[in-house]
Structure formats: C-alpha cells, structure tokens
Amino acid sequence: MPTASAGPRRRADAERSIARIVSAARTALSGDPDASVDDIAKAAGVGRMTLYGHFRTRAELVEAALADAMRAGEEALSSVDLAGDAREALARLLESSWSLVAESVALSIAAQKALPAGRLRELHAAPARRVEELIARGQDQGVFRTDLPVSWLVNVLHYILKGAAEENRAGRVETGEVGRLVIATARSILAVPPPDATPGHPDVSAGAEVSGP
Amino acid sequence: MPTASAGPRRRADAERSIARIVSAARTALSGDPDASVDDIAKAAGVGRMTLYGHFRTRAELVEAALADAMRAGEEALSSVDLAGDAREALARLLESSWSLVAESVALSIAAQKALPAGRLRELHAAPARRVEELIARGQDQGVFRTDLPVSWLVNVLHYILKGAAEENRAGRVETGEVGRLVIATARSILAVPPPDATPGHPDVSAGAEVSGP
DNA sequence: AGTAACACGTACATCCCTGTACGAGTTAGA
C-alpha cells in the first residue's frame, strides 16, 4: 500500500503518479464500480504498467482509492462544527460533504467486489459512528425521532446521498440544488413525527414518548 | 422473447423450464447484477444450453426477468386501493409491494448494463407514472409537500426501497419490520414540512428549543 | 555526472464469460 504508509524512500514523481492514479480511481470507480484497471490508468494519464508498478493488484488499488476517499471525507467532516442544534449541525455537515459521502458509498460497491468483507466494514466504521453519534445527540436533544432504529436512519441517509449524486451526474438535478434537496429530505426523515395516528396499523410502535400529548 | 407473447406452440415442459429460468434470473440478478448466465441456469436447475435454447442472448434473459418482475409489480400495485387519503393509499401500496418494487429497482441495474438505454426507461415508464400520480394527488389534497420536485421524491422512494430490501437481505432488519420502516420513512419524506425553519435563512428562530433539557 | 528509481510499451499466459456447433438421450402430445 504505497498510499499513506511511509515508504522508506520514494521519488517525487512517483508520489505524483500515485496521487494522480488514486484520484482517477476515485472518480472512475465511483462512476462505474467495474471500471477496469486500464481505464483508470488512462484516466490518470499513465500507462497500465506504471500503475501495476505501484499497486500490485486491483484490490490494492480499490482499497487505496476507498481509503483516500474516506480520509478526505473524514477531513471534511472534522472541519464541520457539530456543536449546537443537531439539525443545523446535520445541515452543515450535509451541505459541505454530501458529494464526498456519496462518493464513498459508491466506491464501497467496487470495494465489495474486490476486498474481503471484513476490510470494508473496518474502513467504514469510524465515519459511520460519527453520523450515528450526531443522530444520537439529536435524539437526546429531542429534535430527532426515536421511533426508528438509528442504524436504519444512517442507512437511509447513505442511500439518499447516493441517489442525489446519481441524479446530479445524470443531469436531472443541478449541482447547486443538491444540497437543498438532501438537507430538506434528511431533515424530514429525522424530524420527530407528529403524533398523528397511523390508521392502517393497529399495532403501532408505541415505543416513542417524545413530547407528551 | 418467449415469455409472455403467445408462442405459436410450445410444449408444457418448455413452459415450465422458462418459468423456472425467469424466476431464478429475477432472484439471482436482483442479488447480483453481474450474475452469469451459468449461475442462473444452475439456480434454475437446468443446463446452460437449455437456457440458451429459450433466450438467445443474455440481454434477452435480463429483459425477460425485468419484464416479469415489472408485470408482477404492476399486478400487485393494481390490486391496491389508491382512493381516499393519499397518505393511507401510499402506506397500503408500500406495505403490499415494497419487496417487488425493490426487486425491480435492483434488476434495473442489471438491465442498465445489458439493455439499450431507451428500452429501460420504456419499461419503467408505466409504474413510475403510477407513483407520480399518487404523489401529485396527495399534493392536490394538501397532504404531501410541494417544495421539492416530484421526480426527486419518486427517486428517493426508489432508493429507500432498495436500501430496505438490502438491509433485509443482510439480516439487519426483520422481514416483518421492513414495511413499518419504509412507511414511516416515506411518510416523513412526503409530509408537508412545518414552517419551522427555512434551511436557506441564517435567521432561524433563535430560541428554538423543542423540549427543554 | 552517475546511478538507481521510475515511466512505459509490447508481448504473453491465464481466467471467466458469452455465444455457437454438434450430437445423443428423453419426453410430451397427436
């Protein structure tokens, strides 16, 4: 893994090549999880053999791309102020990082095919926990719903981000609009639902006492 | 396309084989869009050559599987009473057909790789319009939001259904729970948002504490 | 300036999947 670990000594141009390859892999794989190594090399502007000189297998390349995307995501997330009202914090977080998170989600599809199962969950653990904690805090503040499992809520957010990125790439949603759509949708999903009765279901959750009627 | 069109004359066992192949293709492809023809034949309990005897190309097989899933979805959808309150109608619709719609969405990924682009949209047009009409009716009734484009809402529903099916398959959500989760989430997304906070405005009601600490 | 690291191409072996060809055994239906 020539990416982050301190290789004993590498020349500057090698460093540059690796950076371009990883960047190309991120964009290519997030667009098409089955993008070939050759495609990625071409997109990076290097020969396929140069790529194989730095990444011995496709799996190594995919892992490097995913790790780099996650690192970028972590960086973006950690620069967001998560204090104060959880709803506003979530809005700030989504506005500034929806594209990165969506990219990570898309990349993880490629990773699922090339990496052992455990390795993927391992890489996803930290960022996922971050979002979970924010949601949990919102629940403690009473501004987020508690009638649905947190894992489900996190997952729905992931899927929405992925959908938003795809709609954006397909040209059906302007880039400037994505943030608003995602935030409005996420806000609705996480908001405490009105005590409105659910008519179809006699057996309703009844597990959530948020604000007494 | 030996599926639905009235073939002039086919023997009963051929009919049975085709049915098993299409069924196997539906489950296999919705789980893995890249499932090979051989995998599908094995899952159907027939030889690969038998399969090729009925479907000349992989594309034909994928299209038949998708068409069959869409047909089943249409059937399920058309048996749902869509009259009355749009929210309750949507709940009924989701409860009785979330798995089918999720399967169709998953299958369309396989179709995207094997079918010409136009063919896919053509197959998706009718069911998508159905959901769009229901949402539009809810908007007319004043029970669904109008601040987000309908196409976005439909898309988000698709992604949530797909996510729910995947969570279910991964064993993280019980089958009996999926309906409730999907309905609760969809309801929140489509509900008219409270005039509470406008995401674009920095001037949010300063003391917006919902329930005291 | 010299040396080791790097870029890069061509060629090759391998694997997997698709689709075709031939042929023999088996079953449905008149």
Next chain:
DNA sequence: TCTAACTCGTACAGGGATGTACGTGTTACT
C-alpha cells in the same frame, strides 16, 4: 407409437480483464 420438441453435455471460438515478463528510455536525487 411415432415424431417433433425438448434437454443437456462437451467442445470450441472470441472477447475482455487481470497479472507477469522483459526491455528501453527518462528523470530525480546525491
């Protein structure tokens, strides 16, 4: 029962992707 339809295996050609091998330029760092 007799025939056409169906099943199903093996074998083969083609394409695409992954890795490997070898060789020649080119560039960075000392």
